[in-house]
Amino acid sequence: NAGVTQTPKFQVLKTGQSMTLQCAQDMNHEYMSWYRQDPGMGLRLIHYSVGAGITDQGEVPNGYNVSRSTTEDFPLRLLSAAPSQTSVYFCASSYSGSSYNEQFFGPGTRLTVL
Amino acid sequence: GQQVMQIPQYQHVQEGEDFTTYCNSSTTLSNIQWYKQRPGGHPVFLIQLVKSGEVKKQKRLTFQFGEAKKNSSLHITATQTTDVGTYFCAGSGSSNTGKLIFGQGTTLQVKP
Numbered sequence: 001n002a003g004v005t006q007t008p009k010f011q012v013l014k015t016g017q018s019m020t021l022q023c024a025q026d027m028n029h030e031y032m033s034w035y036r037q038d039p040g041m042g043l044r045l046i047h048y049s050v051g052a053g054i055t056d057q058g059e060v061p062n063g064y065n066v067s068r069s070t071t072e073d074f075p076l077r078l079l080s081a082a083p084s085q086t087s088v089y090f091c092a093s094s095y096s097g098s099s100y101n102e103q104f105f106g107p108g109t110r111l112t113v114l
Numbered sequence: 115g116q117q118v119m120q121i122p123q124y125q126h127v128q129e130g131e132d133f134t135t136y137c138n139s140s141t142t143l144s145n146i147q148w149y150k151q152r153p154g155g156h157p158v159f160l161i162q163l164v165k166s167g168e169v170k171k172q173k174r175l176t177f178q179f180g181e182a183k184k185n186s187s188l189h190i191t192a193t194q195t196t197d198v199g200t201y202f203c204a205g206s207g208s209s210n211t212g213k214l215i216f217g218q219g220t221t222l223q224v225k226p
Binding site for chain 2: 035092100102105
């Protein structure tokens with residue numbers, strides 16, 4: 001099993017550009033989520049999904065869209081990139097929507113917005 | 115909304131010294147999880163605590179969950195250079211969702 005994969009690993013955007021961060025898992029996990037990590041601020045939840053077709057907002061959803069058409073994939077879309085979105089983005093998955101399940105993280109995407 | 119605070123933000127220790135990081139929630143938690151992130155890596159699950167007053171050990175690591183289920187700690191005995199990294203606690207106020215709120219993390223540096 002590859003676990004949780006993310007592409008790309010690095011990305012540089014100009015302000016106003018849009019892009020999609022890809023996330024896929026091959027563990028048949030129901031729950032998937034997106035976090036951003038900024039220095040001194042830990043991991044902040046952007047959006048999450050408890051199953052295909054179901055998504056919800058986390059702590060910092062503004063400027064990001066998600067959809068979940070399959071169990072395996074959970075892409076994160078930046079609609080109009082801003083320098084404040086410069087961050088490391090992690091995708092995570094867990095067996096079910098219960099908070100009692102450990103989360104498996106992908107390797108991350110390092111995004112710079114100029 | 116729910117907040118999880120973690121202190122200290124940074125800790126530098128000499129190899130062999132002990133290390134403790136503390137996690138405090140503004141609300142009662144259903145459970146708390148601990149993760150470790152090596153420099154340049156991604157968070158990796160260490161352990162989960164569920165019961166009030168629970169204590170769990172993993173070799174040199176001791177995890178505690180407070181009686182009121184609003185605080186937790188991770189203690190490392192006799193640190194080694196392999197312990198270097200950032201330690202995060204993550205809590206949930208509800209057992210019905212996977213919505214975890216992470217603390218800011220404690221970055222541990224170990225001098226050999």
